[in-house]
Amino acid sequence: xxxxxxNEFCFANQNKLIxxxxxxxxxxFYISDGTAITAETIGHATLSQFxxxxxxxxxxxxxxxxxxxxxxxxxxxxxxxxxxxxxxFYTFVDQNLKEIIHHSxxxxxxxxxxxTHDAEVALNVAATPKIHRTHSIKEHRYxxxxxxxxxxxxxxxxxTTQNYxxxxxxxxxxxxxxxxxxxxxxxxxxxxxxxxxxxxxDDMDDFKLPAVLKANKKKIFxxxxxxxxxxxxxxxxxxxxxxASIRQCRMELREVERMYRGSKIPFINTTHFSVEEISAxxxxxxxxxxxxx
Amino acid sequence: xxxxxxNEFCFANQNKLIxxxxxxxxxxFYISDGTAITAETIGHATLSQFxxxxxxxxxxxxxxxxxxxxxxxxxxxxxxxxxxxxxxFYTFVDQNLKEIIHHSxxxxxxxxxxxTHDAEVALNVAATPKIHRTHSIKEHRYxxxxxxxxxxxxxxxxxTTQNYxxxxxxxxxxxxxxxxxxxxxxxxxxxxxxxxxxxxxDDMDDFKLPAVLKANKKKIFxxxxxxxxxxxxxxxxxxxxxxASIRQCRMELREVERMYRGSKIPFINTTHFSVEEISAxxxxxxxxxxxxx
Numbered sequence: 270x271x272x273x274x275x276n277e278f279c280f281a282n283q284n285k286l287i288x289x290x291x292x293x294x295x296x297x298f299y300i301s302d303g304t305a306i307t308a309e310t311i312g313h314a315t316l317s318q319f320x321x322x323x324x325x326x327x328x329x330x331x332x333x334x335x336x337x338x339x340x341x342x343x344x345x346x347x348x349x350x351x352x353x354x355x356x357x358f359y360t361f362v363d364q365n366l367k368e369i370i371h372h373s374x375x376x377x378x379x380x381x382x383x384x385t386h387d388a389e390v391a392l393n394v395a396a397t398p399k400i401h402r403t404h405s406i407k408e409h410r411y412x413x414x415x416x417x418x419x420x421x422x423x424x425x426x427x428x429t430t431q432n433y434x435x436x437x438x439x440x441x442x443x444x445x446x447x448x449x450x451x452x453x454x455x456x457x458x459x460x461x462x463x464x465x466x467x468x469x470x471d472d473m474d475d476f477k478l479p480a481v482l483k484a485n486k487k488k489i490f491x492x493x494x495x496x497x498x499x500x501x502x503x504x505x506x507x508x509x510x511x512x513a514s515i516r517q518c519r520m521e522l523r524e525v526e527r528m529y530r531g532s533k534i535p536f537i538n539t540t541h542f543s544v545e546e547i548s549a550x551x552x553x554x555x556x557x558x559x560x561x562x
Numbered sequence: 563x564x565x566x567x568x569n570e571f572c573f574a575n576q577n578k579l580i581x582x583x584x585x586x587x588x589x590x591f592y593i594s595d596g597t598a599i600t601a602e603t604i605g606h607a608t609l610s611q612f613x614x615x616x617x618x619x620x621x622x623x624x625x626x627x628x629x630x631x632x633x634x635x636x637x638x639x640x641x642x643x644x645x646x647x648x649x650x651f652y653t654f655v656d657q658n659l660k661e662i663i664h665h666s667x668x669x670x671x672x673x674x675x676x677x678t679h680d681a682e683v684a685l686n687v688a689a690t691p692k693i694h695r696t697h698s699i700k701e702h703r704y705x706x707x708x709x710x711x712x713x714x715x716x717x718x719x720x721x722t723t724q725n726y727x728x729x730x731x732x733x734x735x736x737x738x739x740x741x742x743x744x745x746x747x748x749x750x751x752x753x754x755x756x757x758x759x760x761x762x763x764d765d766m767d768d769f770k771l772p773a774v775l776k777a778n779k780k781k782i783f784x785x786x787x788x789x790x791x792x793x794x795x796x797x798x799x800x801x802x803x804x805x806a807s808i809r810q811c812r813m814e815l816r817e818v819e820r821m822y823r824g825s826k827i828p829f830i831n832t833t834h835f836s837v838e839e840i841s842a843x844x845x846x847x848x849x850x851x852x853x854x855x
Contacts, residue, residue, distance in 0.1 A: 295685065304842040310603040314653065315677040318689035327852065329842040356684060358677075360607065376684040383676035384608040384651075391649060391669040392588065396611035403610045404838040411836055418743050450711050450750065457747060457837070543704055544750070545697040549597040549622040559620065 294324040296347040296355035300340060300370065302363055304404045305329040311380045312358030323356075331361075337369040344373040362398045410560040414460040417560075421456035424464035425449055430481040433464060437557055439485055440465040442492035443521045444512075445502045447539040447547060451492070454544045459552065460560025470517075473524045478532050490551050491529045491536030496522055498540050587617040589640040589648035593633060593663060595656055597697045598622040604673045605651030616649075624654075630662040637666040655691045703853040707753040710853070714749035717757035718742055723774040726757060730850055732778055733758040735785035736814045737805075738795045740832040740840060744785070747837045752845065753853025763810075766817045771825050783844050784822045784829030789815055791833050 297316055299309040305327050316323055326347075331337055347355045357375040361367040371377055385396050405411075424432055426449065433439060438455070440448045440463060448465035455461040466482060482489055496518040503513035511517055529536045535554055539547050552559065590609055592602040598620050609616055619640075624630050640648045650668040654660040664670055678689050698704075717725055719742065726732060731748070733741045733756060741758035748754040759775060775782055787795075789811040796806035804810055822829045828847055832840050845852065 307607040314600040318691045398611045
């Protein structure tokens with residue numbers, strides 16, 4: 270494994286000499302005549318397989334020769350720094366711009382190329398690349414995503430329960446168990462109308478599903494979380510409060526999980542999952558249609 | 563161009579015979595032992611180059627042989643419907659699961675494979691694929707993204723202006739010009755602390771940048787929009803109001819754009835751009851660091 274590093278000495282605490290390892294980065298570029306989201310996604314996923322430090326540079330909307338030539342200069346400048354060819358992941362509709370980038374001192378990855386030809390053969394249709402077809406406002410059902418996001422914000426945290434008939438999914442759980450980020454992620458990225466409803470301590474005496482939720486039971490998905498993690502998250506908000514105490518967190522989670530099981534509500538423990546993973550699991554389990562294509 | 567279609571006759575308006583073309587879909591699968599976000603992104607981008615209708619099926623967390631065999635059945639069922647081999651885009655860390663999928667009646671695209679080998683050569687390091695490295699909670703700076711989203715929600719729509727010292731960017735513009743979706747997208751997807759501040763009619767007498775914004779001028783980015791589009795968006799919210807009138811929209815936009823120019827605030831017209839495109843342009847113009855890797 271080649272890792273270029275050198276020892277750097279710096280003074281800290283006035284007179285203690287500290288040795289710090291400085292890893293000299295590899296450079297990765299993500300470039301496109303569009304948003305560069307596709308190049309970024311595939312580039313990040315590829316490079317995440319390597320135990321190396323990268324500096325990532327995203328350059329979207331490289332739409333003309335002048336900009337492409339400027340990109341080449343930026344790439345070559347990085348190459349000159351450490352003699353490693355930067356890795357360049359790109360999508361370009363304009364073949365001419367593509368060729369300009371190829372003249373840089375880099376290793377180029379034409380991100381859609383390996384799949385386009387095979388897809389043409391399989392579909393028996395020629396590809397007709399057009400600019401700004403993905404991640405643009407012209408995308409299928411774009412408005413649906415913005416509408417869903419407005420829905421998620423208006424129906425966040427149980428602030429109203431009148432619109433549940435329109436919901437695709439209603440996330441439930443105790444305060445700070447991950448409902449809001451998940452609702453918004455589902456809405457903004459997938460066009461799913463996700464409301465969320467927080468269970469408070471008051472709900473937990475003789476804990477049954479509130480009537481307003483019972484009427485929409487098929488749309489309900491529960492979140493739970495480990496008590497330690499919940500206490501830490503709440504502590505950041507209201508330090509040393511009863512609300513953030515481990516005892517309170519344990520009590521709330523025990524009651525909520527008991528209710529989930531009793532009412533046969535599907536649920537997930539969010540402790541070790543990202544909002545992307547939680548969302549993917551919810552869409553999969555609830556069979557929710559994605560509107561992001 | 564091969565498009566399987568047939569004419570379908572259906573009755574509408576009681577006695578008018580209407581011919582409707584029904585396109586028989588091609589099937590596209592996005593499969594992974596993780597979230598399948600990478601497979602989905604590259605698959606969508608590839609297929610967006612074809613003028614065909616697809617039915618898209620995403621199957622995340624295919625983590626064992628039993629699930630993989632179930633996926634094969636689902637693929638083969640689609641193949642049996644129209645005799646077209648489904649297109650299957652996948653990322654798998656587990657080689658064994660990959661091979662099971664390969665035994666389906668499909669055209670398989672191993673999404674990371676074409677790049678991994680070339681990256682190994684370029685980096686002179688062997689790839690060490692590990693499960694759940696991208697889009698997971700273990701991702702670099704995941705907490706930063708959730709913190710940024712909480713920041714964006716707390717500092718949405720000018721509800722408080724006290725935290726602007728912490729902002730990476732402050733979006734400004736008239737009501738419904740796209741500030742909220744953009745702020746939240748920047749925060750949740752890229753970990754950028756984006757506040758937003760709405761200009762109201764009251765701001766527009768002798769329109770200067772409010773003092774609270776002046777103190778953070780380098781962080782300000784303006785949004786504007788075409789008056790017709792703004793009126794349509796506002797009309798959906800408050801039909802036939804002065805707020806939604808084309809005259810009011812024109813006046814507000816004229817004043818705001820004049821102020822942007824006078825105060826040398828960078829701005830973008832959002833009318834024809836998606837939230838992804840607006841965000842990419844803002845990050846690029848403001849030189850904002852992305853925290854999503």
